[in-house]
Amino acid sequence: xxxxxxxxFWSRTLGGARHVVAPMVDQSELAWRLLSRRHGAQLCYxxxxxxxxxxxxxxxxxxxxxxxxxxEDRPLIVQAALLAQDYCDAxxxxxxxxxxxxxxxxYGAFLxxxxxxxxxxxxxxxxxxxxxxxxxxxxxxxxxKTVKYAQMLEKAGCxxxxxxxxxxEQKGPLSGTASWEHIKAVRKAVAIPxxxxxxxxxxxxxxxxxxxxxxxxxxxxxGNLHNxxxxxxxxxxxxxxxxxxxxxxxxxxxxxxxVRAHLFKLxxxxxxxxxxxxxxxxxxxxLEGVAAVNQELKLRCQEDISRQEEGEKPSGGLPxxxxxxxxxxxxGPREGSKENxxxxxxxxxxxEEGGTxxxxxxxxxxxxxxxxxxxxxxxxxxxxxxxxxxxxxxNRCVFNLCRGCCKKRAFREAADCPGHGLLFxxxxxxxxxxxxxxxxxxxxxxxxxGEPGSLPEVVGSALA
Numbered sequence: 001x002x003x004x005x006x007x008x009f010w011s012r013t014l015g016g017a018r019h020v021v022a023p024m025v026d027q028s029e030l031a032w033r034l035l036s037r038r039h040g041a042q043l044c045y046x047x048x049x050x051x052x053x054x055x056x057x058x059x060x061x062x063x064x065x066x067x068x069x070x071x072e073d074r075p076l077i078v079q080a081a082l083l084a085q086d087y088c089d090a091x092x093x094x095x096x097x098x099x100x101x102x103x104x105x106x107y108g109a110f111l112x113x114x115x116x117x118x119x120x121x122x123x124x125x126x127x128x129x130x131x132x133x134x135x136x137x138x139x140x141x142x143x144x145k146t147v148k149y150a151q152m153l154e155k156a157g158c159x160x161x162x163x164x165x166x167x168x169e170q171k172g173p174l175s176g177t178a179s180w181e182h183i184k185a186v187r188k189a190v191a192i193p194x195x196x197x198x199x200x201x202x203x204x205x206x207x208x209x210x211x212x213x214x215x216x217x218x219x220x221x222x223g224n225l226h227n228x229x230x231x232x233x234x235x236x237x238x239x240x241x242x243x244x245x246x247x248x249x250x251x252x253x254x255x256x257x258x259v260r261a262h263l264f265k266l267x268x269x270x271x272x273x274x275x276x277x278x279x280x281x282x283x284x285x286x287l288e289g290v291a292a293v294n295q296e297l298k299l300r301c302q303e304d305i306s307r308q309e310e311g312e313k314p315s316g317g318l319p320x321x322x323x324x325x326x327x328x329x330x331x332g333p334r335e336g337s338k339e340n341x342x343x344x345x346x347x348x349x350x351x352e353e354g355g356t357x358x359x360x361x362x363x364x365x366x367x368x369x370x371x372x373x374x375x376x377x378x379x380x381x382x383x384x385x386x387x388x389x390x391x392x393x394x395n396r397c398v399f400n401l402c403r404g405c406c407k408k409r410a411f412r413e414a415a416d417c418p419g420h421g422l423l424f425x426x427x428x429x430x431x432x433x434x435x436x437x438x439x440x441x442x443x444x445x446x447x448x449x450g451e452p453g454s455l456p457e458v459v460g461s462a463l464a
Contacts, residue, residue, distance in 0.1 A: 005159050009132050010193040010216060013089050017043035019206065019231040020162075020195055022221035023094070023136075029254040032262060035245050036224060040231030043217070048094050049080070077121060078128050085131045090160070093122065095153075096138045098168040109138045109168035112149065119156045126157025134160040136197075138168050139182040150186045161190065162219055165198040175330055184213040195219050201327035203233035225265040227325035235324045238266050239298040246291055259290055267297065269322040274300050394419050 004013055021028070021036045023045035033044035081091040095118065097108025111118060125133045135158045139146045150161055163186050165178030178198025187194045193216040196209050200220040209218050223230050228241055242263055249259055263281060264271070271278045277300070280293050301323035359367065359375060367373050383392035386402040393402050396419030399409055406420050416425045 003130060003132060005132060006192045009090070009159050013132075014043055016216075018210070018217040019043070020217050020219040021045065021224050022197060022219045023048050023092070024221055024225070026255075026258055027225060027261060029252075029258050031245065031248040031252045031254055032228075032258075034248050034252065035241070036228050036231075038244075039229040039234075039241075041224070041228075042231075045092065046088075048097065049084075078125055081125055081129055081133075085129050088131065090132045090134050091125065091129060092134045092136055092162075093125070094136055096136045096162075096164050096168075098138065098171045112137065112140070112168070115149070115152055119152060122153060122156035122158055132159035133157055134162070136162040136164070138164045138166055139179060141167055143182050143185045146182050147185050147189045150190050154190045154192050158192065160193045160195070161186070162195040162197055165196065173330070180209060180213050183215060187214045193217070197221070200230075201329075203230060206231065222265075222330075223327055225262070226268060226328050228266075229325060235326055237298075237301070237323055238270055238325055239294055239301065239323075241325060242266055242294045242297075243291075246287065246294065249287060256285070256287065256290070259287065260284075263290065263294070265328075266325065268328050269326060270297060270301060273304070273322050396420075 010016060019040055019042045021033065021041045021044040025047050028045060028047040033041075033046075036044055077093070085091060094108055095111055099108070102108030103110045122133055122135070135153050137149065137153070140149065146163075150163070153161060163183045165180055165183050166175065170176050170178075180196065180199070183194070183196045183198075194213075195217040196213050196215040197219040200206060200209065200218055200223045202223070205223075206218045206220075209215065220230060227235060228245075229236055245262065245266075246259070260281060264278075267277070267281075271281075274297065277293060277297055280296070281290065284290050284293060304323065363375055367375075384395075384400075385391065386393040386405055387400050388405045389402060391402040391404070393400055394406065394417075397403075397406050398415075398417050398419060399406050401409060403420050406417050407422055409415070410417050410420075410422045410424050414424050414428050416423050
């Protein structure tokens with residue numbers, strides 16, 4: 001069967017999905033995706049998967065509905081996608097991550113100026129893969145440049161485009177409002193399905209975005225984290241969705257840190273009122289402990305509901321109806337704050353040329369303990385790379401590999417690598433020598449052939 005493309009892929013494979021949950025690092029695990037699907041989401045992305053780690057580590061690979069990878073180099077992206085294509089409906093290239101880790105790793109939104117590289121990468125993936133290739137991007141400040149960028153990706157082989165209506169500089173306290181005008185212009189200029197991302201806090205926002213921009217679907221990230229029932233148009237009690245989520249986690253396990261992070265988002269408004277529960281949630285070590293905190297939160301919220309029904313107003317400016325799932329509006333930068341142009345933040349300075357002289361508090365502490373320590377990147381030692389995976393190789397490795405690759409090869413070839421302390425050959429020889437000695441000891445001795453003092457001679461002497 002030929003690979004479906006464009007609108008045919010969106011309508012037949014994705015079922016014409018309009019309500020989409022975004023890929024979120026450490027927050028898009030299977031349990032959360034299942035919860036979102038129960039409450040109106042029609043398509044869920046996996047978290048962003050790092051192509052290099054995906055290729056190298058079998059434990060990192062999982063079956064997912066819709067798999068997103070971050071591009072690093074063309075051959076590696078295709079290699080990772082070939083491993084994933086049998087378990088997902090499409091491979092999505094993340095060209096929209098604005099975080100510093102993406103800048104250091106040379107992926108995400110920091111590739112959006114390298115059009116030739118992206119074009120070759122998507123062309124190669126489109127030719128080699130049996131599933132469609134899609135992309136998630138951020139916009140440029142100029143609408144015209146954004147439109148040309150989208151058209152280039154479409155021409156290269158992108159079959160569905162998600163447009164986040166913010167630039168790569170709009171993040172954290174500087175997020176601001178996403179531009180639906182950019183998204184609308186892209187939708188008019190391309191002949192493939194487009195998903196919109198940004199400014200989605202309720203079902204009403206979803207419907208308004210589709211109407212204003214003409215997109216095929218709407219993606220939500222933070223809105224979904226604070227209200228997984230967003231696409232249903234409901235705002236249930238926070239403890240109800242927490243209980244449902246914990247039931248799913250019991251069947252589909254995930255790290256407790258993921259669970260805790262989800263509940264901090266889900267309970268955000270309630271934890272402003274009952275701050276003690278924040279500390280309790282941060283300290284629990286088991287899923288049962290999390291469930292106990294949720295039960296305590298439920299009891300306290302029910303008491304608040306009873307008091308409010310009796311006409312008692314909350315004191316200290318505390319919010320009404322804090323116990324229901326509702327959006328969180330990120331506050332903008334305060335007047336005179338670092339983000340608003342006052343004292344420049346270290347991260348902002350790092351992003352500029354020559355801004356590496358500003359040290360974080362952690363590095364300042366290290367420098368106090370060791371005054372000769374330097375953090376100048378140009379003075380850092382340059383490590384040779386492993387021949388297989390690209391990680392730093394061991395300086396004394398006999399195979400010129402990192403420890404992980406060396407261990408696999410040494411085990412496979414029953415060889416030694418003293419540089420990494422791996423002695424598979426030595427241990428095998430000792431094991432074979434010990435087994436040989438044991439077999440010789442167990443061989444039966446002919447009668448009367450024992451040495452003086454052996455058991456047959458002693459028995460003969462006793463009978464005489």
